[in-house]
Amino acid sequence: MTHPAVHPQTPHVAVASACILGEGPVWDHRSNTLFWVDIKNPGIWRYQPEAKEHFRIDAPERIGFIALTPDEDEVIAGFKSGLARFNLRTGAVQPIVSPDKDKPDNRINDGHVGPDGAIYFGTMDDEEKTKSGAFWRWDGKALTQFHSGIIVTNGPAFSPDGKKLYATDSVDCTIYVLDAQGGRIGKPHPFVRFGEGWAHPDGMAVDAEGYVWVCHWGASRISRFAPDGSVERVVPVPTAQVTKCAFGGPDLTTLYITTAAIGRDPHLDVMAGHLFQVETGGIRGLKAHFFEG
Secondary structure, X not given: OOOOOOOOOOOEEEEOOOOOEEXXXXXXXXXXXXXXXXXXXXXEEEEEOOOOXXXXXXXXXXXXXXXXXXXXXXXXXEEOOEEEEEEOOOOOEEEEEOOOOOOOOEEEEEEEEOOOXXXXXXXXXXXXXXXXXXXXXXXXXXXXXXXXXXXXXXXXEEOOOOOEEEEEEOOOOEEEEEEEEOOEEOOOEEEEEOOOOOOEEEEEEEOOOOOEEEEEEOOOEEEEEOOOOOEEEEEEOOOOEEEEEEEEOOOOOEEEEEEEOOOOOOOOXXXXXXXXXXXXXXXXXXXXXXXXX
8 A cells, every 4th residue: 555645744742741852652542542751851651632631650760661561550661770560550660670780871772562472672871872782572581682782772663464673773873674483583684774864763663554664863754664665755743853653543543753852952942852643644553562471
């Protein structure tokens, strides 16, 4: 299926959240709720579009992403110190696993639940200087590393059939694709290298047609890449630091977009850090998977 790429809509502000480093949007179709995080002003945001209600829950430490579980009150949080169960109602924390106990300057960044039910996530140097970051898989029993030597990790995200995994080296401006079969991850191969003027690839989402939507940190836009790596369309975003996107809404045809205010002049970039949304013109996303481990 193809879609016209002429005159793409400009996203509008859904929640004026003014996050220092907004990230990790995920749609819970059970309650029609969007969650996202602020990494550097640690907290979890919840937004229910139908009720036009949103609120923020403080997090006990820096948090890169959350993953949904069968219990709507409990999420898996990617804290700086490691993965943990976090109760949204009580604030209770139950640590699960810490991938970088020997690297105190590292933190967890982006992540999500894959189609096989495991959590796929990345770690990175919190100061963004050394190549101490890596990608990991946690299935509830074993923690395995599958790509390392990266300063800033983003993704991973899966193709609809679960056979391809996309993972980003943001500083190197490269999105990689890896074969994924039964929990076994192959070697990384370049999928897209960002060119001059594209700034840095940040978070991503894959739609039901297998196209990859990648946020541009520093370039005020999102690009939709075909499975062959060509650009199918560009969605302009009215702020510079675009961090991640996720499909939501009853039909999964609304694209929600997180952004960051860190390092931006609030008088020059008044939209920085807000949550945005835009209709995709009928392009559907994929439902978020739950972690049941």
